[in-house]
Amino acid sequence: MKRLFKTYLEKPELAGLILLVLLVVIFEIRSDGVFLNQDNLRGILGILPETGLVAIGVTILMISGEFDLSVGSVFALMPMSMAVLMVEGVPFPLALLAGLGVCAVIGFINGYVTIRFEIPSFITTLGMLFIARSLTIVVSGGFPPLLPADLPNWLFTSFVGPGHMFRMSFLWFAGIAVLTSLMLSRTNFGNWIKATGGFHPAAASMGIPTARVKLACFMLCSMLSGFAGMLQVLRLGSPLPSIGEGLELQAVASAVIGGASLAGGIGTVAGGIIGTILIRIIDNGLVLSQVDANWFKFAIGFLTIFAVVANAWMRKRAKAIKMEN
Amino acid sequence: MDDAIISVRNLHKWYSGVHALKGVSLDFKRGEALGLIGDNGAGKSTLINILSGVQTADEGEILVDGKPVRIARPRDAMNLGIETIYQYNSMVPTMSIARNLFIGREPTRFSVFGVGILDQKKMGSESIKAIANVDLHLRSPDALVGELSGGQRQGVAIARAMHFKSKVMILDEPTNHLSVKETQKVIGFVRGLKEQGVTGVFISHNMHHVFDCCDRVVAMARGEVVLDKRIEETSIDEVHNVL
Numbered sequence: 001m002k003r004l005f006k007t008y009l010e011k012p013e014l015a016g017l018i019l020l021v022l023l024v025v026i027f028e029i030r031s032d033g034v035f036l037n038q039d040n041l042r043g044i045l046g047i048l049p050e051t052g053l054v055a056i057g058v059t060i061l062m063i064s065g066e067f068d069l070s071v072g073s074v075f076a077l078m079p080m081s082m083a084v085l086m087v088e089g090v091p092f093p094l095a096l097l098a099g100l101g102v103c104a105v106i107g108f109i110n111g112y113v114t115i116r117f118e119i120p121s122f123i124t125t126l127g128m129l130f131i132a133r134s135l136t137i138v139v140s141g142g143f144p145p146l147l148p149a150d151l152p153n154w155l156f157t158s159f160v161g162p163g164h165m166f167r168m169s170f171l172w173f174a175g176i177a178v179l180t181s182l183m184l185s186r187t188n189f190g191n192w193i194k195a196t197g198g199f200h201p202a203a204a205s206m207g208i209p210t211a212r213v214k215l216a217c218f219m220l221c222s223m224l225s226g227f228a229g230m231l232q233v234l235r236l237g238s239p240l241p242s243i244g245e246g247l248e249l250q251a252v253a254s255a256v257i258g259g260a261s262l263a264g265g266i267g268t269v270a271g272g273i274i275g276t277i278l279i280r281i282i283d284n285g286l287v288l289s290q291v292d293a294n295w296f297k298f299a300i301g302f303l304t305i306f307a308v309v310a311n312a313w314m315r316k317r318a319k320a321i322k323m324e325n
Numbered sequence: 326m327d328d329a330i331i332s333v334r335n336l337h338k339w340y341s342g343v344h345a346l347k348g349v350s351l352d353f354k355r356g357e358a359l360g361l362i363g364d365n366g367a368g369k370s371t372l373i374n375i376l377s378g379v380q381t382a383d384e385g386e387i388l389v390d391g392k393p394v395r396i397a398r399p400r401d402a403m404n405l406g407i408e409t410i411y412q413y414n415s416m417v418p419t420m421s422i423a424r425n426l427f428i429g430r431e432p433t434r435f436s437v438f439g440v441g442i443l444d445q446k447k448m449g450s451e452s453i454k455a456i457a458n459v460d461l462h463l464r465s466p467d468a469l470v471g472e473l474s475g476g477q478r479q480g481v482a483i484a485r486a487m488h489f490k491s492k493v494m495i496l497d498e499p500t501n502h503l504s505v506k507e508t509q510k511v512i513g514f515v516r517g518l519k520e521q522g523v524t525g526v527f528i529s530h531n532m533h534h535v536f537d538c539c540d541r542v543v544a545m546a547r548g549e550v551v552l553d554k555r556i557e558e559t560s561i562d563e564v565h566n567v568l
Contacts, residue, residue, distance in 0.1 A: 186442055186445075187433075187440060187442055187443060188431035188436070188439075188440060188441060188443055190443075191420075191424055191427075191431055191443065192428075192429070194419070195417045195420060195429075198417035198418065198420055199418060199419070201411075202415050202416055202417050202428070203417065204399070205377075205379065205415055206399065206415065206428040206429040207430075208429045265417065265420075266419055
């Protein structure tokens with residue numbers, strides 16, 4: 001039992017990974033080999049970075065012990081502010097910086113209000129969900145502005161690699177995934193994030209600047225979400241004000257399915273990504289297996305509850321182990 | 326003769342109208358194990374929190390090695406060599422022993438603005454040494470603290486304080502919630518401090534534990550020091566009477 005608990009704490013994404021392999025095999029068989037063919041994989045990999053980057057941010061924030069419901073709205077607000085600026089003649093790189101700046105400010109407000117007034121981040125970011133969505137529509141005036149023609153699509157959405165397998169966005173995603181994963185496991189800052197979420201009083205008594213750690217995680221989460229939103233807008237070619245709706249819950253589902261604990265301290269970037277891939281694969285695989293696509297949300301919902309029940313059971317076992325000693 | 330490593334002079338602390346510390350003055354002598362006793366609300370936790378940087382005093386002064394110091398944050402206390410071990414909240418159960426040992430003071434291979442790559446090899450080898458130094462037998466520094474018993478956790482906390490060469494170790498009710506056997510082990514750790522030249526401050530509800538391992542006993546009541554004697558000059562009954 002102790003072994004299982006330990007494995008779970010060290011590799012919380014393991015269960016998700018096993019499920020992932022299982023589903024790939026099932027879908028490959030059920031779809032008569034269409035699932036893993038090049039065109040289908042290219043489709044999945046093309047949109048994976050958008051939800052994947054949001055899931056990375058949400059997972060890291062959850063490990064630090066907080067929560068963000070505003071990611072879906074920030075996902076829309078960031079590219080919308082960029083588009084509005086570019087219509088005014090601001091060049092792309094400057095608009096990109098300004099857009100990321102907007103995200104950083106939103107993340108900062110989320111974190112500051114949560115920490116300063118000691119309220120649940122669930123509430124702060126629920127408020128921000130409405131505020132950021134409203135701002136998106138207000139700045140656009142209700143109509144999506146026309147994007148300029150000379151966007152650096154080659155840097156973000158063009159297909160590259162053997163057989164044009166990947167979009168550039170996938171390389172950004174992979175790079176950010178590796179960097180954030182290393183940050184969490186190999187740097188002292190990662191240690192502080194885990195300690196802050198794992199047991200706040202201990203982290204504080206050992207002199208970790210827990211407020212600043214959480215603020216940084218809030219800001220990182222918002223910026224990754226905004227960046228992901230920009231990738232989607234560049235892929236679609238138009239900054240729709242409604243993009244990212246419902247994304248916040250899908251991102252939380254990804255993190256939880258990937259083994260992150262809502263209570264903080266437990267989770268990995270890899271887990272969040274595995275959770276995202278699972279959701280994307282279920283979405284795609286159900287269609288290919290000719291199952292009514294409306295079962296998609298059912299499957300995600302079931303998987304999320306299942307993952308949290310398994311987490312809770314593990315925690316109860318962990319407590320029992322502590323009692324035995 | 327025996328000089329004071331920490332002295333507090335006339336410390337006052339108010340909590341919204343409640344006068345929790347009423348001008349406490351006390352010397353913590355080098356190499357001595359001091360037992361601090363008092364009922365709930367006597368002010369002992371407030372005194373300790375001020376020394377460890379969790380709270381600040383409203384009035385009064387703290388001297389370390391005879392020099393006045395300011396302890397505004399936990400990190401200030403640690404830098405002065407004052408390390409505090411709480412009954413439960415100094416370890417993160419979801420992290421490994423090695424990582425817990427170095428929380429907030431991780432060795433890094435290089436860093437920018439205080440953030441850098443962990444030197445995991447060093448963390449591993451140093452934590453094996455640190456654990457062995459307090460006579461604690463654990464399988465591996467990669468074991469999770471959540472897997473350890475309460476006594477083992479206190480052992481790791483003490484190992485951590487030793488490793489960072491703390492001069493004063495404050496143990497805030499370290500034996501609460503521990504079994505009799507584990508309690509004996511922690512008391513053994515406290516006795517061992519003296520040999521390592523570390524000043525110990527042992528806070529407990531349990532008179533017997535204090536008389537078991539301390540050189541001097543200080544009793545507090547209603548925010549004041551009501552008794553301050555060497556163990557051999559007093560008795561459990563006398564301490565009971567002043568409380």
